[in-house]
Amino acid sequence: MKKYFLDPVSPNFSTFLDYMTQLNNKVEQYVKPDMARVPSSITEKYAGLLEKENLSEDGEDLDSVFSRLAYYSQGLIRWNHPGALINVNPPATIPATVVSSYFSLYTPNGAQDMSTGYLLTTELAVVKMLSQLAGIDYKQSGGYFTFGGKSTNIHAIKHGLQRISPDYGTNGLSGDIVTFSSTQGHPCHAEACNWLGIGDKNCIRISTNKMGEINLEELETRMAESIEQGKKIACITVNGGTTIQMTIDPIKKVADIRDRLVEKYHLNYVPRIHVDSVIGWVCLFFKDYDFDKNPFKFSDSALQKLKRQMLRISEIKYADSFGVDFHKTGFAPY
Numbered sequence: 001m002k003k004y005f006l007d008p009v010s011p012n013f014s015t016f017l018d019y020m021t022q023l024n025n026k027v028e029q030y031v032k033p034d035m036a037r038v039p040s041s042i043t044e045k046y047a048g049l050l051e052k053e054n055l056s057e058d059g060e061d062l063d064s065v066f067s068r069l070a071y072y073s074q075g076l077i078r079w080n081h082p083g084a085l086i087n088v089n090p091p092a093t094i095p096a097t098v099v100s101s102y103f104s105l106y107t108p109n110g111a112q113d114m115s116t117g118y119l120l121t122t123e124l125a126v127v128k129m130l131s132q133l134a135g136i137d138y139k140q141s142g143g144y145f146t147f148g149g150k151s152t153n154i155h156a157i158k159h160g161l162q163r164i165s166p167d168y169g170t171n172g173l174s175g176d177i178v179t180f181s182s183t184q185g186h187p188c189h190a191e192a193c194n195w196l197g198i199g200d201k202n203c204i205r206i207s208t209n210k211m212g213e214i215n216l217e218e219l220e221t222r223m224a225e226s227i228e229q230g231k232k233i234a235c236i237t238v239n240g241g242t243t244i245q246m247t248i249d250p251i252k253k254v255a256d257i258r259d260r261l262v263e264k265y266h267l268n269y270v271p272r273i274h275v276d277s278v279i280g281w282v283c284l285f286f287k288d289y290d291f292d293k294n295p296f297k298f299s300d301s302a303l304q305k306l307k308r309q310m311l312r313i314s315e316i317k318y319a320d321s322f323g324v325d326f327h328k329t330g331f332a333p334y
């Protein structure tokens, strides 16, 4: 067994690399370089596969475990292949993958600097850099790593609930709570309500115009209606680049509506505005691009689209929070 662990006195790192190579050699047997997807000869259903999977009393040697893992890589999409164009799934870079695999040797715990040391600085640094990118004073902002895009939306709504009732974590939810999104918003905007006990039916979906942007008049009317019915608004989730269409809603105008209603109805809390920018945040990188000189020589049509998206996403600073996914447009692995 000892050979499976790094020796604490004379760490033999080459074992790590040898095992990587061993696994890679086995997976590569299934890969066809000209195909985006690893071809699959598996015809059984999961139930059939499970019948063959049993806890072994005697253990199993690593070579056999790797062979069986490689067998299951059939059907895997290779995102680095130019033919892989499904959804927003950029390939992970090799350095990003190395960093995550390498530090896994030490199982750092993102919740504890006691065991993780100064590696947690990376979280603070990333939050600072993203604040700078968004034009927000990093000394006033905060943020943290979560477990994915859905989780960024869950966190935003949770914070919205805390605004309505600061002791909701202790006492639980009370009263009628709603959230807002548009019909083009991701399904997880409602799933987040499900997870938080608000209920997916209380995520009110506002219609969109033909460009997929949220209908502002309808949003204002439906928000006012909810307030008049005594409901509390935990969050307005604004699109900051939708999954297929890359639609970015008018963030500032939504913030203006929220502010108007807070004043009109003398609300004792401010409904949270969260931008689901897990894909579109990346457009912020173009805020300093010289669109006149166009040094990257983008085509006219690409240049116009990039500029429009950049101008729209630059309004992110008017929201209370926004989400960023590195496994989408950050070339990092999940």
Ligand SMILES: Cc1ncc(COP(=O)(O)O)c(C=O)c1O
Pocket (backbone or CB within 6 Å): 147, 148, 149, 150, 151, 186, 188, 241, 242, 243, 276, 278, 279, 325
């Ligand atoms: C706009 C948007 N929001 C949220 C999500 C959910 O992200 P995740 O699958 O990482 O939970 C996705 C995923 O595709 C998305 O495209």
